[in-house]
Amino acid sequence: MKVTIDGQEIEVEAGTTILQAARMIGGESVPPAMCYYSKLKGSGGKCRCCLVEVAKGSEADPRPMPKLMASCVTGCMDGMEVNSKSSDRVKEARESVTEFLLINHPLDCPVCDQAGECDLQDLSFEHGKAKSRFIEEKRTFEPEDIGPNIQLHMNRCILCYRCVMVADQLTDNRVHGVMDRGDHSNISTCISKAIDNEFSGNMIDVCPVGALTDKTFRFKSRVWFNKPYNAHRECTTPGCCGKTTVWMFGDEIQRVTGRKDIYHEVEEFICNECRFDHKDPADWVIEGPREFDKDSVINQNNYTQKLDTVHIATEEGILKGREQDRKKISMPAIPLDKEEEENFKHGNL
Amino acid sequence: MERTHYKQEINITEPLMNRINELISHYPADKRKSALLPVLHEVQDAHENWLSPELMDKVAEILQILPIEVYEVVSFYSMYNQRPIGKYMFEFCHTSPCCLKGTEDLMDYTCEKLGVKVGEITPDGLFEVKGVECLGACGYAPMMQLGDFYKENLTEDKIDQLIADCRDDKIILHDK
Amino acid sequence: MSKKILLDKINVPGIKTYEVYRQNGGYASVVKAMKAMTPDEVVEEVKKSGLRGRGGAGFPAGLKWSFIDKKSGKPRHLVCNADESEPGTFKDRYLMEFIPHLLIEGMITSSFALGANLSYIYIRGEYMWVYKILERAIAEAKAAGWLGKNILGTGYDLELHVHCGAGAYICGEETALIESLEGKRGNPRIKPPFPAVSGLWANPTVVNNVETIASVPWIVNNSGDDYAKIGIGRSTGTKLISASGHVKNPGVYEIELGLSVYEFMNSDEYLGGMSSDRPLKALVPGGSSVPILPADLIYKTANGEDRLMTYESLSDGGFATGSMLGSGGFIVYDDTSCIVRNTWNFARFYHHESCGQCSPCREGTGWLEKVLWRIENGQGREEDIDLLWSIQSKIEGNTICPLGDAASWPVAAAIRHFRDEFEYHVRFPEKIKNRNHFVAEPFAQVKHLVTKQTV
Numbered sequence: 016m017k018v019t020i021d022g023q024e025i026e027v028e029a030g031t032t033i034l035q036a037a038r039m040i041g042g043e044s045v046p047p048a049m050c051y052y053s054k055l056k057g058s059g060g061k062c063r064c065c066l067v068e069v070a071k072g073s074e075a076d077p078r079p080m081p082k083l084m085a086s087c088v089t090g091c092m093d094g095m096e097v098n099s100k101s102s103d104r105v106k107e108a109r110e111s112v113t114e115f116l117l118i119n120h121p122l123d124c125p126v127c128d129q130a131g132e133c134d135l136q137d138l139s140f141e142h143g144k145a146k147s148r149f150i151e152e153k154r155t156f157e158p159e160d161i162g163p164n165i166q167l168h169m170n171r172c173i174l175c176y177r178c179v180m181v182a183d184q185l186t187d188n189r190v191h192g193v194m195d196r197g198d199h200s201n202i203s204t205c206i207s208k209a210i211d212n213e214f215s216g217n218m219i220d221v222c223p224v225g226a227l228t229d230k231t232f233r234f235k236s237r238v239w240f241n242k243p244y245n246a247h248r249e250c251t252t253p254g255c256c257g258k259t260t261v262w263m264f265g266d267e268i269q270r271v272t273g274r275k276d277i278y279h280e281v282e283e284f285i286c287n288e289c290r291f292d293h294k295d296p297a298d299w300v301i302e303g304p305r306e307f308d309k310d311s312v313i314n315q316n317n318y319t320q321k322l323d324t325v326h327i328a329t330e331e332g333i334l335k336g337r338e339q340d341r342k343k344i345s346m347p348a349i350p351l352d353k354e355e356e357e358n359f360k361h362g363n364l
Numbered sequence: 365m366e367r368t369h370y371k372q373e374i375n376i377t378e379p380l381m382n383r384i385n386e387l388i389s390h391y392p393a394d395k396r397k398s399a400l401l402p403v404l405h406e407v408q409d410a411h412e413n414w415l416s417p418e419l420m421d422k423v424a425e426i427l428q429i430l431p432i433e434v435y436e437v438v439s440f441y442s443m444y445n446q447r448p449i450g451k452y453m454f455e456f457c458h459t460s461p462c463c464l465k466g467t468e469d470l471m472d473y474t475c476e477k478l479g480v481k482v483g484e485i486t487p488d489g490l491f492e493v494k495g496v497e498c499l500g501a502c503g504y505a506p507m508m509q510l511g512d513f514y515k516e517n518l519t520e521d522k523i524d525q526l527i528a529d530c531r532d533d534k535i536i537l538h539d540k
Numbered sequence: 541m542s543k544k545i546l547l548d549k550i551n552v553p554g555i556k557t558y559e560v561y562r563q564n565g566g567y568a569s570v571v572k573a574m575k576a577m578t579p580d581e582v583v584e585e586v587k588k589s590g591l592r593g594r595g596g597a598g599f600p601a602g603l604k605w606s607f608i609d610k611k612s613g614k615p616r617h618l619v620c621n622a623d624e625s626e627p628g629t630f631k632d633r634y635l636m637e638f639i640p641h642l643l644i645e646g647m648i649t650s651s652f653a654l655g656a657n658l659s660y661i662y663i664r665g666e667y668m669w670v671y672k673i674l675e676r677a678i679a680e681a682k683a684a685g686w687l688g689k690n691i692l693g694t695g696y697d698l699e700l701h702v703h704c705g706a707g708a709y710i711c712g713e714e715t716a717l718i719e720s721l722e723g724k725r726g727n728p729r730i731k732p733p734f735p736a737v738s739g740l741w742a743n744p745t746v747v748n749n750v751e752t753i754a755s756v757p758w759i760v761n762n763s764g765d766d767y768a769k770i771g772i773g774r775s776t777g778t779k780l781i782s783a784s785g786h787v788k789n790p791g792v793y794e795i796e797l798g799l800s801v802y803e804f805m806n807s808d809e810y811l812g813g814m815s816s817d818r819p820l821k822a823l824v825p826g827g828s829s830v831p832i833l834p835a836d837l838i839y840k841t842a843n844g845e846d847r848l849m850t851y852e853s854l855s856d857g858g859f860a861t862g863s864m865l866g867s868g869g870f871i872v873y874d875d876t877s878c879i880v881r882n883t884w885n886f887a888r889f890y891h892h893e894s895c896g897q898c899s900p901c902r903e904g905t906g907w908l909e910k911v912l913w914r915i916e917n918g919q920g921r922e923e924d925i926d927l928l929w930s931i932q933s934k935i936e937g938n939t940i941c942p943l944g945d946a947a948s949w950p951v952a953a954a955i956r957h958f959r960d961e962f963e964y965h966v967r968f969p970e971k972i973k974n975r976n977h978f979v980a981e982p983f984a985q986v987k988h989l990v991t992k993q994t995v
Contacts, residue, residue: 060730061898063938082937088730111934115903148927151910174896192432193725193896194439196708198906200896205435206417390701392658395741400723401706405665427723440725440895442707443665459627460828460885461784461871468975497709497889498627498828499666502784502871503791512668539672 016093020044020067021101033086033097034065038278044099045278047109047138049116049223050175051087052280058180059087062116062173064138066108071096083108106142113142118149119198120224121170128166129225131238131312134279135173156201161191162209164230164291165219169201172226178202178218185254185284186212202226213252216290220273220281231291232270238262239313241269246299248289255286260305261296268294277308370448372416376426380410384426396427400437403427404444409538413453414445442496450485450492452530452537455509458495461502470506471495474523490530511537542796543770545758545778546751550638556673558680561641567686569649569757574694577760582653586756588764590776595621595712595749596827596867597942598851602764607736608654609744617745618656620647620753621717622663625709627828627889628869631780632750634792636663636670640677644700646753648686649760651698654746658699661750662717665706674702709893713941714747715739716895727897728941751780772798775850779865785872788812801825801847801854802839805872818874818982822958825854826866828886829946831953832879833863859953875982879961881975883954884912890947901944904935908951915962918969925962929955960990 016027018036021044027036035053037045046067051059059065065087069080074094083104086097099105117139124130156169174193179202182189190212191204204210210218219227241262250257262270271290273281293299307313376384384403391398400423407423408415415423415438417431424431438444456462456471471493475481478491485492501507504516513536515526529535554560561567573582587602608616620643624632636643643661651659663671678700681687689697703721705711711720715729718740739745755777759767768776775797781804784790789812795804804810805820814820823838824830841847842861847854855862873882887909896902908931914920932948939945955962961983965972968989971981 192436197894397723
């Protein structure tokens with residue numbers, strides 16, 4: 016079947032969704048996806064970030080689809096023509112969805128462990144506005160303890176349902192789910208039960224925001240100060256591939272995650288033992304640096320390219336300030352002792 | 365969390381179990397879960413109109429599903445109560461067509477008469493006033509739901525009478 | 541007197557019971573369909589009748605039936621949508637409460653047409669006493685041989701059960717209803733697949749409103765053509781209208797589609813005019829989700845034609861000057877009512893009833909309610925009116941199910957037709973402190989203030 020997305024043609028097999036076709040093409044036409052996760056059956060359709068315009072339904076029925084369609088759950092038809100990035104309607108809809116997702120979000124990125132690898136940050140960067148129109152009180156939830164490994168921060172949740180699907184599809188006896196309804200829907204165990212299934216840690220990896228984070232990594236580091244390496248170990252947990260990314264700070268492994276691709280989906284799921292119990296570098300065979308897409312903030316600390324010491328010519332001046340400014344703000348009325356004067360001159364005050 | 369604070373005595377009597385089995389028989393043998401909503405109604409009616417986690421676990425066991433599946437459903441639907449409620453819960457429909465006919469004033473009157481605010485239970489545990497969304501009785505407003513029944517075309521006098529009847533134990537809540 | 545199809549025998553004493561219903565010709569359509577027709581012929585008659593879904597969307601029922609997947613060989617189901625919860629609508633309850641066997645007869649005949657052997661009536665949990673009425677009626681029908689194995693010796697088997705919901709407007713959406721019937725949260729499904737292909741337990745399923753199914757016996761007993769003769773154009777047959785608000789005779793009425801709004805409002809056979817001497821201010825003709833009409837667009841369309849009770853006439857003028865027949869929830873407002881308060885109230889309803897699955901509806905409905913609450917309570921800002929307009933436009937069309945649209949349209953219509961009332965609330969907060977602010981001082985008396993004051 017032939018599909019055209021933003022003017023780019025591609026041949027796909029029957030059953031391919033528009034989003035999958037767009038990912039095959041790659042680049043800017045790929046719609047953002049906050050709830051769809053290719054490895055989780057039945058995911059998608061909920062966040063509405065990936066809405067696209069179907070300008071031509073198919074060769075057989077060329078009528079345009081009146082509403083924007085969620086590309087992650089809409090199948091391609093032969094001859095279909097789709098506008099993603101190229102449509103103003105789509106742009107507006109994505110901006111709308113971004114605004115809706117942010118109105119009740121705490122915007123607490125400075126203290127959020129997800130910051131730097133957060134899909135909502137990326138979405139806001141691309142489609143958000145600097146100023147909020149929402150002046151009402153934000154919705155909040157009571158904190159709930161769901162065990163020693165996973166931190167639930169419901170205020171940040173966007174209700175993608177991915178973690179529920181992980182529990183349903185990867186583990187037996189799901190103990191958490193979506194409680195209540197409407198804008199009070201929340202992820203909870205209802206009875207404050209610990210989520211301790213051997214694959215439950217994957218909830219953290221699939222969470223697009225900072226609602227589920229690794230308790231063993233909590234507040235340890237900003238993600239971009241870590242050096243991520245691909246690593247593996249002989250894991251004996253049935254169903255675990257043992258292939259991970261370890262996030263290092265010096266010789267210390269601060270965090271272990273699955274290996275995430277450019278759409279932030281893990282390549283394979285890993286078990287809790289790999290994730291939480293092996294923080295000793297000796298437990299791992301380090302394969303080499305994990306690469307991230309060029310715009311990722313994780314490259315802020317990029318060590319995969321040669322790093323030269325940067326010399327800033329004006330550095331000294333910056334520390335000391337300009338002469339005229341120093342005169343303005345200095346307080347000649349207070350005499351400095353010899354040592355203080357020396358420090359001041361060197362800008363160490 | 366709040367909902368685990370209250371304790372409830374669980375008693376699945378034989379007639380109740382028979383009724384539950386009858387409801388389960390309405391669905392294909394491998395679709396027992398489908399009976400969840402009707403079963404929850406029956407169980408709640410028999411347990412002072414609310415469902416504790418322990419009771420929900422019992423329902424999960426009967427239907428052979430996970431407890432979380434029951435919690436999710438109970439918290440979604442507005443008719444299941446997750447905490448003890450007043451024996452006579454006056455559920456006034458406060459959606460617009462009813463409000464056009466003075467529901468809000470009548471709710472104020474009822475609250476004043478009972479000495480409670482909306483959502484509070486009277487100290488004797490008998491009454492609670494609640495505002496609920498459209499009950500499908502717009503032409504007979506103001507109205508309320510009391511147990512399994514509707515009380516329609518309400519006036520202040522009718523409210524007085526209803527409160528008196530509740531106190532005299534003359535009100536049937538469930539049609540069994 | 542216009543023709544009655546559904547309520548013609550409603551005044552027969554004891555029509556609630558099986559015996560009386562049967563003596564008055566009840567269950568004749570089952571005999572006719574099973575003995576003298578093939579299932580496809582029944583579907584054909586319903587198609588010919590032009591009967592449109594009475595739940596609100598108005599999709600042709602026969603066409604919907606013809607979509608059901610018969611090739612897969614999977615069991616098929618008919619599910620009756622009795623989750624009546626659209627504010628302003630209470631017709632299905634009336635039908636089920638007072639003539640329950642009509643629905644059951646319709647279910648049997650329709651199930652036969654679809655080849656369904658296991659069918660359900662999904663009734664909202666609040667109608668618990670009606671649930672019991674239906675349960676008993678089903679038991680009576682079964683005892684009389686209309687349900688069970690080998691009905692009328694034809695070899696056709698049918699089990700019919702009633703299933704109760706538990707308080708969720710969203711379960712009126714057909715896929716949410718199916719989820720709920722499966723014992724789950726009422727989250728609408730993503731379509732496609734449509735229920736006709738994969739519905740209840742992934743089997744082909746048709747979901748129809750109570751009134752739609754209750755119309756089938758008449759169509760089978762007479763003919764699709766006879767049914768199509770009633771009404772006007774594509775609005776065939778009769779329709780139950782639930783009337784509420786400031787009218788003299790609120791209640792449920794069966795009308796022939798094509799009756800004029802004026803006659804329905806004012807004739808003594810129907811609503812008998814307003815409930816007091818206060819003038820008519822606005823009308824919601826089809827349940828809370830449809831756009832509200834201001835007084836000057838109620839009896840006449842924008843073109844000056846008579847406004848009729850039909851799908852087409854009520855929506856004449858599109859959203860700019862029209863509305864919709866919807867579910868037939870006819871809510872009448874006199875000049876004591878406040879449109880802002882009414883809009884806030886409806887917004888609260890949709891906020892409360894949003895399932896929370898998709899972002900625009902989950903977040904947007906709450907936002908709408910909060911802003912409307914501020915305006916209604918004297919804390920509105922001038923820019924809030926445009927903000928409301930913007931929020932509703934961002935929800936509409938971007939959600940999984942139509943609840944998002946249903947939450948948006950009333951807000952849009954209220955601003956479109958009653959913007960000055962919103963401005964009044966923003967500019968004169970001290971005058972709207974009391975919730976009955978328009979009782980003593982209707983808006984018409986203070987309207988001039990809005991135009992004088994600029995911000």
